[in-house]
Amino acid sequence: MLELLHQMQVIRTFEEQVEKLFQAGEIGGTMHLCIGQEASAVGACSVLERKDKIITTHRGHGHSIAKGMDIGRMMAELLGRETGYCHGKGGSMHIADLDVGHLGANGIVGAGLPIATGAALASKMKDLGYVVVCFFGDGATNEGAFHEALNLASIWDLPVVFICENNQYGMSGSVKEMINIEHIATRATSYGIPGKLIDGNDIIQVMETVQEAVERARRGEGPTLIEAETYRWRGHSRSDARKYRTREEEAFWRKNRDPIALFKNKLIVEGIITEEDFAHLVEQVQKEVNDAVEFARNSPMPSIDSLENDVYA
Template identity: 70%
Template sequence: MSKSTSISSFSSEKLKSMLHDMMLIRKFEETLKKLYQQGKIHGTMHLCIGQEATAVGACVPLTKEDKITSTHRGHGHSIAKGTDVKKMMAELLGKESGYCKGKGGSMHIADLDVGNLGANGIVAAGLPLGTGAALTSKMKDLGYVVLCFFGDGATNEGAFHEALNLASVWDLPVIFFCENNLYGMSGSVKEMTNIENIADRGAAYGIPGVIVDGNNIIEVVESTTKAVERARSGKGPTLIEAKTYRWEGHSRSDARKYRTRDEEKEWKKQRDPISLFKERLIAENVLTEEEFNELDKKVQTQMDEAIEFAENSQDPSLETLTTDIYA
């Protein structure tokens, strides 16, 4: 992790809170993987292990009133925005106490009370939704900004270009946050995009395009803070490209044949965002090894409580089979 970015503007409590949220996301995802292997979670999941710094770092500058739109790989975004892990776990286990009453599963978690407008199973679908929410904020003078998460694969969809163009033309208060984890569902982003940086596409729409190290949480926070301030002051959108890496496959059925195990080991060993942040905080006398261990115990307790809550919750009754659906 580069030491050029200062942490002095953050309190020690805030820095530890950021580390806690990253650890909570990691623990949540690892727990889901185990539950899936035990047959307790059905369907599929898209885990964000390795990308914890992008989710937490991007949400740090946001207020509770600010909004986010998420993706199919959205558990980290939800946790970073303050969504309840107990209700998230219940949803993934198909329980009535879940956010969608057990009917939505992994890709449909939303919590309007904390500004989480929801995950989405359609690639790039969050971009027009986020742009629409930003238009609402501007037209009604509501003052909130919208941060729209999406992956590198979404940038080749028409919705990406339409959203950026409209947001630019109308100076909408939206931040387009691309988590470029270097791979789509079945291949490298280099095979699918003939430019060096996705952020370069911002120039086509007359908006700033910013590249950040997505595994350096402080860098993510500082870049997103500038974009949020720009949006809130009426100057319009920013495109941020955070370069990161997903440790797991695209989904639970992905054998990851498009990349080597040596590459994965190198990212885990050298670029783990949690280890990098932990080491930096210890080096700068913000955190001790004992405090880190206490944080680890805390997030494990949160997971144990989430599992207990979910497993003790009721399954949806047959009488509700046709409620809360469109057809």
């Protein structure tokens, strides 16, 4: 329980630090933060084995950390340094680490879905025994890739778990304006697979639901679609003024549905930690993130000689 809380706090602090670095001009490009969505990442990845794979999105820092990636190398990648996971060339939206089963983030909405289905097909054909967890947002469920991936995965009973992190907004529009059904999870019935609607900010519920889906997939019984309802505290990207929602709505989610606060309070009630313990944890995590920033800043920029390296597999 303490490690789960620690991981969620690492993701929160890492992203808050990344936001500051971006605003200071130390990180180029754009930035998509998952602050407020930590429980779905940590809960899902906590029930996976090291051999299991994940595919993430443009909003993938949390999933990457939860799957076991080093925050120093992640920070180096965001700052464009040679010591980063992609040698400083991938940036925020293209981090990957095959050693821990992270098949990569993706800057194209919905593009990870067919990749995850392909990886699951490889696992089944070669009898490799791993399960693939595919993270995507509510906006991706209206892409053709979503339907094609779920259809193939269902008819071939592939070992893949599809997790839709419904954070209520696809870029600048409410999900209610984008689909004509109440819950995305009901789309699973079209493919003859289980569809689960859960509170994506309740880490225990996430763990239990994903565990069940992973075990089903590992038994060869096929995929599951999980809709985890959550909320991103920041805008879609750093250029988003969030004019499409009210500050009152944001304040409600921050005050009442903060996944870290919900889990912390649960552990306090159960006598596992105290407020003082949590304050110490926050201090410890801040040091870990500060060390990651220092490592990144002290790392060299990629050499011009490496410009054409890694362009093709």
